[in-house]
Amino acid sequence: MKPVIFIPCDAAALAVGADRVASSIAETLAARRLDAEIVRNGSRGLHWLEPMVEVRTDHGRVAYGPVKPSDVKSLFDAGFLEGAEHPLFLGKTRDLPFLKKQTRLTFARCGVTDPLSVSDYRRYKGLRGLENAIAMQGAEIVQVVTDSGLRGRGGAGFPTGIKWETVRKAAGAQKYVVCNADEGDSGTFADRMIMEGDPFVLIEGMAIAGLATGATRGYIYTRSEYPHAIATMRKAIEVARGEGILGPSVLGSGQAFDMEMRVGAGAYVCGEETSMLNSLEGKRGVVRAKPPVPALEGLFGCPTVVNNVLSLASIPLILDRGADYYRDFGIGKSRGTMPIQLAGNIKHGGLFETSFGITLNELIYDIGGGTASGRPVKAVQVGGPLGAYFPTSHFDIPFDYEAFTANNGLIGHAGIVVFDDTADMMKQARFAFEFCALESCGKCTPCRIGAVRGAEVIDRIASGASVSEQTTLLDDLCNTMRLGSLCALGGFTPYPVSSALSHFPEDFGPRPQSQTQPAEAAE
Numbered sequence: 370m371k372p373v374i375f376i377p378c379d380a381a382a383l384a385v386g387a388d389r390v391a392s393s394i395a396e397t398l399a400a401r402r403l404d405a406e407i408v409r410n411g412s413r414g415l416h417w418l419e420p421m422v423e424v425r426t427d428h429g430r431v432a433y434g435p436v437k438p439s440d441v442k443s444l445f446d447a448g449f450l451e452g453a454e455h456p457l458f459l460g461k462t463r464d465l466p467f468l469k470k471q472t473r474l475t476f477a478r479c480g481v482t483d484p485l486s487v488s489d490y491r492r493y494k495g496l497r498g499l500e501n502a503i504a505m506q507g508a509e510i511v512q513v514v515t516d517s518g519l520r521g522r523g524g525a526g527f528p529t530g531i532k533w534e535t536v537r538k539a540a541g542a543q544k545y546v547v548c549n550a551d552e553g554d555s556g557t558f559a560d561r562m563i564m565e566g567d568p569f570v571l572i573e574g575m576a577i578a579g580l581a582t583g584a585t586r587g588y589i590y591t592r593s594e595y596p597h598a599i600a601t602m603r604k605a606i607e608v609a610r611g612e613g614i615l616g617p618s619v620l621g622s623g624q625a626f627d628m629e630m631r632v633g634a635g636a637y638v639c640g641e642e643t644s645m646l647n648s649l650e651g652k653r654g655v656v657r658a659k660p661p662v663p664a665l666e667g668l669f670g671c672p673t674v675v676n677n678v679l680s681l682a683s684i685p686l687i688l689d690r691g692a693d694y695y696r697d698f699g700i701g702k703s704r705g706t707m708p709i710q711l712a713g714n715i716k717h718g719g720l721f722e723t724s725f726g727i728t729l730n731e732l733i734y735d736i737g738g739g740t741a742s743g744r745p746v747k748a749v750q751v752g753g754p755l756g757a758y759f760p761t762s763h764f765d766i767p768f769d770y771e772a773f774t775a776n777n778g779l780i781g782h783a784g785i786v787v788f789d790d791t792a793d794m795m796k797q798a799r800f801a802f803e804f805c806a807l808e809s810c811g812k813c814t815p816c817r818i819g820a821v822r823g824a825e826v827i828d829r830i831a832s833g834a835s836v837s838e839q840t841t842l843l844d845d846l847c848n849t850m851r852l853g854s855l856c857a858l859g860g861f862t863p864y865p866v867s868s869a870l871s872h873f874p875e876d877f878g879p880r881p882q883s884q885t886q887p888a889e890a891a892e
């Protein structure tokens with residue numbers, strides 16, 4: 370069998386030289402007159418091993434990494450085309466502990482297939498969900514999604530089936546499916562990995578959403594900072610159109626669905642669904658008051674499904690294997706699996722998909738290997754810049770929407786950013802206000818003004834001025850923002866601030882003059 374060499378074309382691998390490794394391997398093959406196929410796959414999500422090169426041999430795929438161009442000669446000399454030993458040899462890919470411990474449902478194909486090959490996609494069970502959906506009525510498709518227990522993976526955890534049913538029942542000659550691929554949360558990259566590594570699963574999920582709700586047009590909204598994802602998605606949409614997966618008659622069903630990519634400038638608030646819809650319509654990305662909800666009056670005033678990439682990418686498997694199969698994973702009201710993203714100061718960062726219910730202890734220590742710096746973990750922030758900071762004493766919390774809410778936190782898009790004991794939690798709290806002040810759309814006062822005042826209060830604490838009064842004021846301000854903000858940007862900024870204050874009170878106090886920052890910096 371001709372060897373196949375897999376070299377990721379995911380942005381994380383490209384950033385550490387995957388293209389140069391690919392060129393060097395191609396040149397060596399030519400120079401040594403060796404016959405092997407090169408496939409540019411997505412990433413397996415073991416980021417500390419990127420570029421991780423795999424070779425398909427007679428006894429399965431074996432992995433090497435992290436590979437530099439200067440390693441290529443010695444890899445060939447050692448016989449890596451036959452899966453031979455080498456200092457970078459990692460063993461059989463499927464036996465790598467980081468992969469073996471996962472339950473890959475949404476990411477089943479990511480890193481395995483050629484992202485732009487429909488035949489590869491079909492070989493790995495692609496399009497079965499769409500074929501099943503075509504044989505069903507819209508209401509039946511929605512029922513399967515509802516029964517699966519799938520909740521929105523973009524942040525709010527809203528049941529996907531209920532949203533789809535609202536759009537399905539809404540009157541309207543034109544309906545839309547909008548995929549939220551803005552992915553602004555710190556430490557998150559799962560949406561990008563799907564778009565670069567398995568774009569057809571997103572296209573298939575959106576087409577099923579169209580069949581279920583009567584929407585005939587779809588948009589994927591992402592940010593300009595994702596050039597590789599944009600290019601791959603655009604090519605995949607073209608290929609899907611050519612194969613009849615998109616177009617006037619989806620896979621010959623007689624039902625139309627087509628889609629396109631739209632690129633925003635990268636404002637965090639444009640991930641908020643109504644702000645995103647404004648941006649898609651060519652307007653400024655300002656939050657709209659709700660009601661009406663987008664499911665009834667969304668894009669251009671029409672009924673619109675707005676879902677995150679991961680929510681939509683989970684749909685094909687649910688329609689293929691059935692609601693019960695998916696629902697059997699997870700705990701409580703958190704069903705299925707979650708692609709968790711380990712980032713920040715962590716030894717083994719990357720994408721780890723697993724059933725809900727895993728603890729932070731398992732994620733940070735057993736899977737992530739502790740900090741990259743080797744110092745003790747001080748805190749993790751879960752759920753992006755508006756998520757709470759958890760101290761190690763809270764690491765037994767299971768990954769579950771309700772358990773996180775009960776601990777004043779949120780799962781959000783499941784990004785976990787790790788900090789070691791050198792982190793200054795008062796600085797982190799100030800950063801939350803700075804971030805909110807910079808990213809606020811300006812529509813409501815608690816967020817627009819509150820964030821600036823918050824940074825000022827922290828600066829006064831740092832300068833030693835009436836610390837206890839200022840701390841009370843900070844608490845008051847957090848309550849005002851929480852209760853009075855129009856959207857979660859202002860409403861959730863208190864989470865990182867209050868959690869930093871309550872779990873790490875010792876970090877809040879006077880600092881030497883040189884360590885304080887002028888309040889204007891946040892304005």
Ligand SMILES: Cc1cc2nc3c(=O)[nH]c(=O)nc-3n(C[C@H](O)[C@H](O)[C@H](O)COP(=O)(O)O)c2cc1C
Binds near residue numbers: 525554
């Ligand atoms: C400030 C802010 C930023 C957000 N950013 C994103 C984002 O980048 N991606 C996303 O899917 N949802 C984001 N959301 C949540 C969306 O408003 C919305 O709930 C989500 O796209 C719905 O899809 P889902 O039900 O599949 O999660 C954000 C919300 C807020 C308030």
Ligand code: SF4
Binds near residue numbers: 656
């Ligand atoms: S909370 Fe902030 S981002 Fe949200 S509507 Fe108000 S000003 Fe805009």
